[in-house]
Amino acid sequence: MTDVQVELKEGEQLVGELEEIGYRQITPHLLRDGRQVATSAFGPSTADAGKPSYSRSLIVTAQEARDWHSANARKPSEAVYGVSVGEVIQSGSVVVDDSDCPIANDESRAPGHCFVDFRGLPKPEERELRAKLYMHAMERGEIPTEPLNQDGALFSLPDSSH
Amino acid sequence: MENQERPGFKRVRLTGARFDGGRLPVDSLVELQKYQDIVRIAAEAEWKQEHPNEDVPSDLWNSVSLTIDRIDEGSADIFLAFEQHQTYVEYQLEAQDVADSVLVAAYSGTEIPDLPSLSEEKSYAFRSTVAEIGSTLKPGQTIEYYPDAPGSSPITISIETRDEAVGALLTPEDFLLAPSSELDTFALQKSDESLVGKITALDTDRMTYRFTLQGGQQLTGHYKSSPELLDDLRKVVNDAAEGPLTRVTGELQTKNDELFRFWQTTSVEQVQFDDTEWGHRLATFTALRPDWDGAGAEQISPVALDAAQTVLRAITEADIERPGVFPTPEGGILLEWGSSQRVVSVEFLEDGSFETFSLTAGEPRGEHSFGDNLAFAVEFVKAVRA
Structure with a gap:
């Protein structure tokens, strides 16, 4: 294991169950090229402030996490991958549950929301951390889920990108 | 008359x-x-x-x-x-x-x-x-x-x-209609942007052109503020589907997040991507507007696209497996070979410079380098992938 220095903010708490999976939604679709997923899909976006979102497997299923994301986020999820809490710690970071942190009135937070802590990392270290998460996620493989049913559809539409 | x-x-x-x-x-x-x-x-x-x-x-x-x-x-x-x-x-x-x-x-x-x-x-x-x-x-x-x-x-x-x-x-x-005071809810948003599409008509009297985007949407562009662009526009204007792909840069106006028009045009340049799988993918990146990821991403830089194409051509010639080709939120391009055992990448930044990276599973640290000589990027790829 790697020693990790963590500075938690009010309402944040570490996720300590090493076997628990953090589900990562792959979005937008451009972060998939054929069968390959970009390592950047596992790190923070410009707007994430070093806190890329994951979902806790003890609280939601991968399908529930994907459905919530597709229904509420600005871009629908294309696929779900996962890394365990132990793998994140092994990679040099931690999983932080921020469900008790205050949010603005016009914001909503996904059930089981947590994040992998990239805060304050210089770019080379960010690149390393996301690559390590990526390799763990690829070792586990894509977690089978279906796209969110479209309004009025009785069944999920097949995901043509698979 | x-x-x-x-x-x-x-x-x-x-x-x-x-x-x-x-x-x-x-x-x-x-x-x-x-x-x-x-x-x-x-x-x-x-x-x-x-x-x-x-x-x-x-x-x-x-x-x-x-x-x-x-x-x-x-x-x-x-x-x-x-x-x-x-x-x-x-x-x-x-x-x-x-x-x-x-x-x-x-x-x-x-x-x-x-x-x-x-x-x-x-x-x-x-x-x-x-x-x-x-x-x-x-x-x-x-x-x-x-x-x-x-x-x-x-x-x-x-x-x-x-x-x-x-x-x-x-x-x-x-x-x-209520005789209320007029509210200006129709104000335009303006930004300096580039879009790639085709110039499908030109009106030299009005100093305007019709710009058809890859998805078929049409905008009117004005070049009154840069009349010297007329020659560039004439070179690329073509009302047929096979007209050349063209990058227009200028003051783009949007209304309610919908593209409206180029009110000013500062440059018109033909762009060309190779007729390959990765060439088509790079072409799709040219259509990305700011915030394409819904999280504040930058528009993909033309310089990064050109640099990526140069290196991808060399990779193809060297018969090296094609990498995944991805846009980055910073406006660059990421070429990446990834598996559960190793990640190798060349990331082109907005200014056309690049950063290389490789990491093998289980290693605590990766190897990083950076530069702006594309020949070095090609050599890096050959060394780690050939």
């Missing part, structure tokens, strides 16, 4: 015994005034969009004014031209386009176009004024309005045709 070549020059022909011999009864001047009014309303709306938080200059209304250039014999064959007020000249032609599009639609039975530059109140005032054109006509009299060149087909306004036009211009909903 030198003045007939001037942009904005319009022919209006009044027919009927009353106008024989080129006579123009004084009370008919109101018809020309109504036309001038709709151009002025549209010009104010154009100005307001450019300056959303400012009051319309007090001199704009009177500065967008038409003058009777001459009246030919036969009937009252009138040639109108803009008075030359340079201050607001950029708004005159745009406003006249709006006016003409509605006038033509109303009298040709086609759908009245949306008036995106006008607020609801202004739109109503505008359409009401268009509807009043022809109100002085008597039986047997017509106004022929030539929206294009003086020799082109006119629309004909008469008592008979006007009835139908008024019905098209003013809907029952218009009478429900």
Whole structure:
């Protein structure tokens, strides 16, 4: 294991169950090229402030996490991958549950929301951390889920990108 | 007929015994005034969009004014031209386009176009004024309005045709419009951006072009502020589907997040991607607008695209497996070979420089380098992937 220095903010708490999976939604679709997923899909976006979102497997299923994301986020999820809490710690970071942190009135937070802590990392270290998460996620493989049913559809539409 | 070549020059022909011999009864001047009014309303709306938080200059209304250039014999064959007020000249032609599009639609039975530059109140005032054109006509009299060149087909306004036009211009909903003060909810958003598409038409009189995006959407672009771009536009204009892919850069205006027009154009350049799988993928990245990931991503830099293409060509020639090709939120391109055992990447930054990276599973640290000599990037890839 790697020693990790963590500075938690009010309402944040570490996720300590090493076997628990953090589900990562792959979005937008451009972060998939054929069968390959970009390592950047596992790190923070410009707007994430070093806190890329994951979902806790003890609280939601991968399908529930994907459905919530597709229904509420600005871009629908294309696929779900996962890394365990132990793998994140092994990679040099931690999983932080921020469900008790205050949010603005016009914001909503996904059930089981947590994040992998990239805060304050210089770019080379960010690149390393996301690559390590990526390799763990690829070792586990894509977690089978279906796209969110479209309004009025009785069944999920097949995901043509698979 | 030198003045007939001037942009904005319009022919209006009044027919009927009353106008024989080129006579123009004084009370008919109101018809020309109504036309001038709709151009002025549209010009104010154009100005307001450019300056959303400012009051319309007090001199704009009177500065967008038409003058009777001459009246030919036969009937009252009138040639109108803009008075030359340079201050607001950029708004005159745009406003006249709006006016003409509605006038033509109303009298040709086609759908009245949306008036995106006008607020609801202004739109109503505008359409009401268009509807009043022809109100002085008597039986047997017509106004022929030539929206294009003086020799082109006119629309004909008469008592008979006007009835139908008024019905098209003013809907029952218009009478429900509250006489509230005008709210400028239609202000434009402006940003300096590049878009890639095809130049499918060019109007050198109005100094505009039609820009067709890869998804089929069409925008109007203006190059009045950079007339030297005409040669570049001529090189790429092609109304056929096989026209060259072209990157246009300038002041892009959007309305409610929808693309509206290039109000100013600063550069026009042909872009070309190889007819390969990765070439097609790079081409799709050119269509990405800022915030393409929904999380604040930058638009993909042309320099990064060019650099990525150069290295991808070398990779193809070296018969190395194609990497995943991804846009980055910082406006660059990521070439990446990834598996559960190893990650190798070359990331091109917005300025065309690059950073290389490799990491094998289980290793605590990766190897990083950076540079701006693309030959080095190619050598790196050959060393780790060949």
